[in-house]
Amino acid sequence: xxxxxxxxxxxxxxxxxxxxxxxxxxxxxxxxxxxxxxxxxxxxxxxxxxxxxxxxxxxxxxxxxxxxxxxxxxxxxxxxxxxxxxxxxxxxxxxxxxxxxxxxxxxxxxxxxxxxxxxxxxxxxxxxxxxxxxxxxxxxxxxxxxxxxxxxxxxxxxxxxxxxxxxxxxxxxxxxxxxxxxxxxxxxxxxxxxxxxxxxxxxxxxxxxxxxxxxxxxxxxxxxxxxxxxxxxxxxxxxxxxxxxxxxxxxxxxxxxxxxxxxxxxxxxxxxxxxxxxxxxxxxxxxxxxxxxxxxxxxxxxxxxxxxxxxxxxxxxxxxxxxxxxxxxxxxxxxxxxxxxxxxxxxxxxxxxxxxxxxxxxxxxxxxxxxxxxxxxxxxxxxxxxxxxxxxxxxxxxxxxxxxxxxxxxxxxxxxxxxxxxxxxxxxxxxxxxxxxxxxxxxxxxxxxxxxxxxxxxxxxxxxxxxxxxxxxxxxxxxxxxxxxxxxxxxxxxxxxxxxxxxxxxxxxxxxxxxxxxxxxxxxxxxxxxxxxxxxxxxxxxxxxxxxxxxxxxxxxxxxxxxxxxxxxxxxxxxxxxxxxxxxxxxxxxxxxxxxxxxxxxxxxxxxxxxxxxxxxxxxxxxxxxxxxxxxxxxxxxxxxxxxxxxxxxxxxxxxxxxxxxxxxxxxxxxxxxxxxxxxxxxxxxxxxxxxxxxxxxxxxxxxxxxxxxxxxxxxxxxxxxxxxxxxxxxxxxxxxxxxxxxxxxxxxxxxxxxxxxxxxxxxxxxxxxxxxxxxxxxxxxxxxxxxxxxxxxxxxxxxxxxxxxxxxxxxxxxxxxxxxxxxxxxxxxxxxxxxxxxxxxxxxxxxxxxxxxxxxxxxxxxxxxxxxxxxxxxxxxxxxxxxxxxxxxxxxxxxx
RNA sequence: GGGUGCUUAGCUCAGUUGGUUUAGAGCGCUACCCCGACACGGUAGAGGUCACAGGUUCGAAUCCUGUAGCACCCACCA
Numbered sequence: 001x002x003x004x005x006x007x008x009x010x011x012x013x014x015x016x017x018x019x020x021x022x023x024x025x026x027x028x029x030x031x032x033x034x035x036x037x038x039x040x041x042x043x044x045x046x047x048x049x050x051x052x053x054x055x056x057x058x059x060x061x062x063x064x065x066x067x068x069x070x071x072x073x074x075x076x077x078x079x080x081x082x083x084x085x086x087x088x089x090x091x092x093x094x095x096x097x098x099x100x101x102x103x104x105x106x107x108x109x110x111x112x113x114x115x116x117x118x119x120x121x122x123x124x125x126x127x128x129x130x131x132x133x134x135x136x137x138x139x140x141x142x143x144x145x146x147x148x149x150x151x152x153x154x155x156x157x158x159x160x161x162x163x164x165x166x167x168x169x170x171x172x173x174x175x176x177x178x179x180x181x182x183x184x185x186x187x188x189x190x191x192x193x194x195x196x197x198x199x200x201x202x203x204x205x206x207x208x209x210x211x212x213x214x215x216x217x218x219x220x221x222x223x224x225x226x227x228x229x230x231x232x233x234x235x236x237x238x239x240x241x242x243x244x245x246x247x248x249x250x251x252x253x254x255x256x257x258x259x260x261x262x263x264x265x266x267x268x269x270x271x272x273x274x275x276x277x278x279x280x281x282x283x284x285x286x287x288x289x290x291x292x293x294x295x296x297x298x299x300x301x302x303x304x305x306x307x308x309x310x311x312x313x314x315x316x317x318x319x320x321x322x323x324x325x326x327x328x329x330x331x332x333x334x335x336x337x338x339x340x341x342x343x344x345x346x347x348x349x350x351x352x353x354x355x356x357x358x359x360x361x362x363x364x365x366x367x368x369x370x371x372x373x374x375x376x377x378x379x380x381x382x383x384x385x386x387x388x389x390x391x392x393x394x395x396x397x398x399x400x401x402x403x404x405x406x407x408x409x410x411x412x413x414x415x416x417x418x419x420x421x422x423x424x425x426x427x428x429x430x431x432x433x434x435x436x437x438x439x440x441x442x443x444x445x446x447x448x449x450x451x452x453x454x455x456x457x458x459x460x461x462x463x464x465x466x467x468x469x470x471x472x473x474x475x476x477x478x479x480x481x482x483x484x485x486x487x488x489x490x491x492x493x494x495x496x497x498x499x500x501x502x503x504x505x506x507x508x509x510x511x512x513x514x515x516x517x518x519x520x521x522x523x524x525x526x527x528x529x530x531x532x533x534x535x536x537x538x539x540x541x542x543x544x545x546x547x548x549x550x551x552x553x554x555x556x557x558x559x560x561x562x563x564x565x566x567x568x569x570x571x572x573x574x575x576x577x578x579x580x581x582x583x584x585x586x587x588x589x590x591x592x593x594x595x596x597x598x599x600x601x602x603x604x605x606x607x608x609x610x611x612x613x614x615x616x617x618x619x620x621x622x623x624x625x626x627x628x629x630x631x632x633x634x635x636x637x638x639x640x641x642x643x644x645x646x647x648x649x650x651x652x653x654x655x656x657x658x659x660x661x662x663x664x665x666x667x668x669x670x671x672x673x674x675x676x677x678x679x680x681x682x683x684x685x686x687x688x689x690x691x692x693x694x695x696x697x698x699x700x701x702x703x704x705x706x707x708x709x710x711x712x713x714x715x716x717x718x719x720x721x722x723x724x725x726x727x728x729x730x731x732x733x734x735x736x737x738x739x740x741x742x743x744x745x746x747x748x749x750x751x752x753x754x755x756x757x758x759x760x761x762x763x764x765x766x767x768x769x770x771x772x773x774x775x776x777x778x779x780x781x782x783x784x785x786x787x788x789x790x791x792x793x794x795x796x797x798x799x800x801x802x803x804x805x806x807x808x809x810x811x812x813x814x815x816x817x818x819x820x821x822x823x824x825x826x827x828x829x830x831x832x833x834x835x836x837x838x839x840x841x842x843x844x845x846x847x848x849x850x851x852x853x854x855x856x857x858x859x860x861x862x863x864x865x866x867x868x869x870x871x872x873x874x875x876x877x878x879x880x881x882x883x884x885x886x887x888x889x890x891x892x893x894x895x896x897x
Numbered sequence: 898g899g900g901u902g903c904u905u906a907g908c909u910c911a912g913u914u915g916g917u918u919u920a921g922a923g924c925g926c927u928a929c930c931c932c933g934a935c936a937c938g939g940u941a942g943a944g945g946u947c948a949c950a951g952g953u954u955c956g957a958a959u960c961c962u963g964u965a966g967c968a969c970c971c972a973c974c975a
Contacts (some may be wrong), residue, residue, distance in 0.1 A: 013937070039926035179973095197972085204975080269974060285973045345975090359973090364958075394901055395970055402971080501970085536908090538968090569923080570909055575904095576968085578909065582924065589937040649911080667934080675933065751941080751967060758929070758941045765932075809950055817918095848919055854917090860955030869916050869956095876918065 004513055010602060014595035016559025016588075019708045024137055027707075032075075033142045035082035037490035043074035043081045045495035046473050046524075047143065048507070051090035052150060053097060053128040056135040058541050058567075058579060059500065060534040061551045065564045066530060067498045068141050069647055072700035074495075075142070076727040083142060083477045085133055086149035089125075091415035091465040092186055092194075092352050098124050098414070114413050114460075123415050140703045142723070149476045151468045152415070155213060159480035160416040160468045161434055163518070168432045172368045173408075175420070175430075179285045180362050180407050181348065184306030184320075185355035188411040189364050191464060192404060193505050195348040195357050202347070206274060206339040207331055209234060211251040212259060218243065219338060221273030222343060224283075226323040226332065229256055229312040230301035233279035235290060238264035240275055254326060254336045256313055263294050282361050298561040302358060304411075308396060320619050322359070365409035365418060365461070373403050375516040376509060385512060387610050388528045388645040389574040392501060399505050406463045415462030423447060423456045430459075458732050470510035473497075473523040480518065488519075497524040500532065501574065528645050531576040538578065550644060554584060560700035562588035568651050568701060589676050590655060590703050594698075597663050598709045601687055604672075604679040611681070611714065615689035623669045624686060625736055626743040630661050631693055638697060639730065665747070669792050688713060693728050747817050751792050756812045756823050759837065760830065769798040773805035773820035775882075809897055813890050814841070818882045820890070835894050842887050849880045 027033060035042075050060060067083060074082040098121045099109050109117060111556055131832030133148065140663055149156060167173045173431060181190040186212040205225045208217045218234060234251045236243040247264045260279075267290060268277050281291025284842040293300060301312035308315045308323050315323040331337040377400040379385050380393060387393050409418060421439035422430045424447060431446055433439035436453060443451050474480045493515070499508060508527055515523035533548075541548035555563050559567035560583075565587030605611075619625045634657045670687050672679050679687070692713060693857050699706040699722050710722035753770060762768060770790060774780045783801040790796055807813060811824040855861050855873050862870055 010934090218974080224975085267974090273975060282974080284973080287973095289973085309915085345974090391902065392970095398900065427939070504970095532969095561917080572910085575910085580924090583909090585937075586924070589935095592937045593935065595937035598934080603934075644913095652911085656922085663935085664939085664948065671934095754940060755942085761929085764930075764940080844919085851919055855956075858955055861916095862955080864955045865916065872917060880918085 009499055010599045012594050012596070012599075014559070014705060015703060016591065017556065020138070020140070020560055020704045023704055023707045027142065027721070028137075028145065029586065029725055030718050030721070033083075033144050034081055034146050035144050035660060036081055036661060037487060040078065040080040042491055042495075043071070043079035045071055045076075045083045045496055045498070046476055046494055047083065047085045048497075048499045048503070049086045049088035049149075049151060049469065050132050050843040051093050052087035052125055052130070053094055054087075054132050056132050056551050058548055058551060059530075060132070060136070061139065061563065062127065062530050062533055062567045063117075063498055063500065064136055064139055064141050065567045066528065066647060067496075068139070068564075068703070069568070069700045070496055070498070070528075070689060072723070073642060073727065074147075075723065076696065076699065076725060078726065081142075082144055082147070084145075084147045084149065085136070085141070085143035085145060086472075086476065086742070087129065087133065087151070088465060088469055089150065089152035089415060091410060091412055091462060092126070092188065092190075093465075094121065095412050095414040096186060096352055117413050138552060138555055138560060142703070146478065147365075151465075151472070151475075155478060155481065156468065156471075156475045157416050159366055159471055159475045160463060162480060163514070164416075164419055164463065164467075165432055165434060166518075167367060167861060171821055172372060174368065175363065175365050175367060176491050177361060177363045178366065178407070179288045179359050180364055182304075182358045182360035182362065183350040183352075183353055183355050184302075184358055184413070185350060185353035187304045189362060189407055189409060190350060190357070191196065191359075191407050191466075194351045196351050197348050199344055200347050200420075202343060202345055204273060204341040204343045205328065205331075205337060205799075206341065207254060207278075208336040208338055210252040210840065211246060211262070212252055213643065214249070218246055218251060218262065218276055219274045220276040220278045221341075222278055223343075224324070225285050225327050226308070226315070226320055227301070228253060228278065228281045228327060229308065229314060229323075230280045230282050230299040231258070231260060231278045232281060232291065232297040232299060233260050233264050233294065233861065234262045235268055235277045235279050236262065236275060238266060240268075240270045242270075242275065244790060250762050254334060255330055261294075261296075263290075265290050265293070277604040283359055285359050288359075288361065298361065300361060302360065303474065306355075306358060339677065350708065354775065364407050365420075365463075367406040367408050367467075367819065369403045369406055369513075371402050372510075372513050372517055372810075376400065376512040379516070379522055380512065385522050386526045387526065388526060389572075392504060392527075392529055392574065394510065396504060406464075408467050409461040410464055411458075411460075412462050415465065416468055418459040418461050418463060420459040421456045422459070423451050430850060438881055466506050466510055469507060470514045470519075472835050473511060473515065483519065492519065493522050494524045496526045496528060498528045498530060501529045502532070504529070515642070522582045524646070529574045531574060533577050533579050536578055536580055538576075542581065549579075549581065554581070558584040558588040559591060559704070561591050561705050564701060565651065565655075568648050570648065573645055587702075590659070591702065593659055593663060594702075594705060594709070597658075597667060597691065600667060600690060601684065604684050606678060606681060606684075609681050611685040611688050613689075613714065615686070615693060617686050618682065622739060622743060623789065625739040627661065627666045627690055628734045629736045629740050630657060631728075632731050635697065635730045636732075636735075651701050654694070654701070658694050662690065666690070671792070673792075695722065696725050696728050699723070699725070742786075745816065745819070746783075746786060746789055749819070749821055750790065752814045752816060752821060753794055756814070756825075760812060760825055760828050762825065762828055765795055767795045767797040770794065770796050770800075770806055771798075771808065771811075771822040771824070772801040773822070774801055774803055775818050777803060781820070807890055807893055809893075810818045813838070815883045815886050815890075818879055818886065820886050831894060831897060835891065837888055838891050838894065842884065842891065845880055845884050845887070849877065849884065852877045852880065 001854060050820055071081050071083045102120060107437050164173065176656055181195045183190050202223055204221050206219055206221050208219050210217045220234060231253050246262050250259050251262050252259055267286060269500055279287045279296060281288045281296050281298045299311050301309055302320065303309045306320050308318050310316055331406045350357055380396055419434055420430045420432055421443060423443040431439055431442035433442050439456055440451060440453055443456050448817050471480055471492050473492060477488040477491050478485050479492055511523045515521060535541055539545060539547060563584045568582035569583050634653050638650045638653055670679055670683050695706045695710050708721040774783055780801050780803050787799050807822050808824045810826050810829050811822045812829055813820060813822045852873055856877060
């Protein structure tokens with residue numbers, strides 16, 4: 001951090017790997033990430049806890065980059081920013097991984113006791129757990145690591161149990177035999193949300209059932225012929241003329257030969273298939289309903305693993321799909337398979353194991369949702385909780401309005417065990433209790449007998465993962481167990497939640513529900529939905545497709561800052577992100593550009609000079625005023641964009657301010673006149689101050705390079721680090737439209753001169769004369785005053801700005817909003833080419849003038865449009881006419897040459 | 898089957914309540930340039946009848962209707 005740095009001391013390319021770890025450690029060790037309640041306004045974000053054994057993927061990268069941008073900016077705004085990290089035990093996902101791992105070692109879950117299995121699971125968790133949190137550090141995530149939580153640690157476990165008991169006491173939780181989604185692979189029940197429906201090609205089998213006492217039969221259609229084994233009725237529509245006579249008669253189930261009634265129910269659609277439905281109450285939701293209504297027998301023909309049970313009688317022990325093949329063969333043999341129709345239908349798959357879901361009648365625990373969900377629906381619809389983008393309100397409402405009871409029990413071991421204790425015979429008698437002792441007591445009370453611990457047994461099942469994560473914004477602050485806890489009162493409601501729309505129902509909706517139920521308050525104020533990260537072919541990135549880059553490698557290659565920019569650049573909220581490594585490259589290039597701007601300023605530093613630590617400009621020239629104006633304009637719009645969560649737009653504006661305005665124009669204009677000379681102290685001082693403001697704006701997006709440069713620019717105390725620098729304040733008085741207009745005009749003139757050089761192959765080093773014929777004295781004066789700007793950026797011999805200049809012979813010219821510029825090019829100009837150039841411009845302007853005139857000659861427009869709009873058109877007309885007249889004059893002279 | 902959204906330059910997208918140049922940006926492309934911050938760079942360019950067809954309006958990429966295509970979400974049609 002010396003005051004003067006020789007150019008050769010600073011590498012030409014920014015090397016992120018050298019600085020990232022250094023600054024991350026610096027931030028963490030100095031407690032910048034840590035938050036404790038104080039008198040400041042709180043700003044809180046809870047991380048969507050990744051699976052404890054998960055590995056960082058591109059979705060996490062996007063999600064956590066966005067969170068970090070929000071958190072870092074809040075910190076700079078002077079808020080007490082707290083970003084709570086943690087992991088989720090992810091019941092089914094982790095258990096599946098452990099089962100898989102054990103299988104490789106030749107151990108099956110069934111061989112183990114619950115305790116033995118859990119020991120393996122904890123071992124696995126300790127080994128792989130938290131890798132992902134470590135990886136997040138590389139990204140620069142400014143989480144309060146001292147607050148790291150895990151959903152299965154004691155406090156959080158206890159909170160989940162308390163929650164269960166409270167909801168049970170309030171009458172929301174019940175146990176019941178219901179048709180649920182059964183995953184035969186994981187051998188557990190799933191909630192409706194965990195079932196994904198996919199359209200697939202399948203076969204619709206038309207099967208002939210004999211009717212007792214008739215020669216004729218009845219034909220049903222089914223996609224799952226193996227369930228014939230469990231049929232207990234055949235059903236037709238009551239008004240269906242074709243089958244009217246058969247109702248009340250008895251059908252004989254093929255293969256098994258069981259006699260079942262033929263019944264009528266309006267549920268049946270006469271148009272579909274054969275208009276006859278086989279009824280299997282144990283294996284289909286609708287059939288179950290019909291079965292209840294008509295009091296039909298229920299035959300459960302499937303084992304937990306999806307094989308045919310004893311009750312099926314045939315193909316016992318065979319997998320359901322094997323059984324399907326066999327029964328189709330047997331039906332064919334018996335001449336009862338009439339037709340096999342190719343159809344497409346939707347089949348449910350397990351979100352976790354991808355196994356085909358079997359509807360199964362099963363005794364499970366449920367949470368009643370209709371009452372609970374009311375405040376959660378209302379407060380999203382009235383924007384008490386805002387969704388970004390708001391379009392997701394629609395699907396949220398739809399889901400909430402049609403919400404069904406939530407199946408919360410899972411036949412797994414990894415998770416919070418259901419606090420239900422059974423006593424006596426069977427499973428009908430139970431008590432809900434937090435501990436075994438309490439359970440014994442309650443059971444004694446309820447049964448009236450003196451039960452012992454040995455005579456009661458706890459439910460074997462655990463709770464759905466989401467039944468713990470829906471409490472996350474409360475439990476991370478111990479808020480569930482202790483509602484008056486000082487911490488939760490300070491941090492809750494949290495501010496922003498950043499997550500994927502995929503888990504809107506799994507998680508977001510349920511957090512809102514539990515928040516209102518248990519704290520009477522929303523859990524967060526804003527939900528930012530990120531998009532799904534896809535590859536260039538629009539395919540979702542996934543391990544199995546192998547199309548997902550390794551984020552760690554990516555960061556090694558482009559730097560964490562570069563990757564962050566890459567992630568942010570093309571992803572407005574809710575839109576899918578077509579990830580392309582090129583975006584990271586662009587991010588890296590941007591870092592390098594900034595680095596070199598810094599390099600340039602550094603090499604101009606003087607040894608013994610103290611540069612001002614505030615942006616104060618004495619005798620500001622046009623360029624200073626313009627830069628100041630652009631800076632403030634950008635501060636204001638960045639604030640606006642950030643407040644409406646248009647993060648990519650905010651970044652774009654900063655990017656353009658730095659690259660286009662600061663590097664391409666401002667720096668070029670402060671360069672010393674003489675080669676090798678240094679920029680005067682006062683000029684450099686201003687430039688450094690501007691640069692510092694830019695670094696502040698950029699810091700939330702690119703934390704590493706900005707801190708690195710910030711610390712290089714001048715010596716800083718620890719508490720003056722970039723990470724806690726004050727976010728730039730908008731100064732409306734600094735925005736000057738007239739300065740910006742004048743500077744823009746100069747920019748356009750310079751571009752035009754460059755264009756002339758390019759057209760006539762005049763090298764940038766060759767001196768040219770620049771003559772400007774301005775519209776009025778005021779403008780002449782302004783241009784004359786800023787002659788130095790032209791000279792700085794162009795190699796100019798004679799410079800003249802006047803109000804009555806004549807076009808010199810053999811010169812190239814152009815007209816910019818009525819201002820003529822001439823560049824004499826004796827011997828270099830090709831007059832034919834120049835005529836063509838001028839004619840092209842005349843044509844363009846004539847086309848434009850025509851459209852303006854069209855508007856103005858339209859009476860409707862002149863009469864109805866607001867005055868200022870009409871006036872603007874009139875001004876355009878005048879300006880264009882003026883320019884055209886001048887161009888035509890130029891053309892005439894060219895023709896005379 | 899229901900719902901939501903999308904269709905603007907070769908690619909990815911902006912375009913805020915209809916009216917500031919005959920629509921903008923980044924990447925890519927073309928030409929010229931290693932000028933003492935940066936070739937991970939500079940300068941100048943080319944490139945779009947805003948999916949299609951109607952309508953409302955003085956005026957539409959922007960509002961309405963329809964058509965086509967795409968995407969996602971939800972749903973118990975065998």
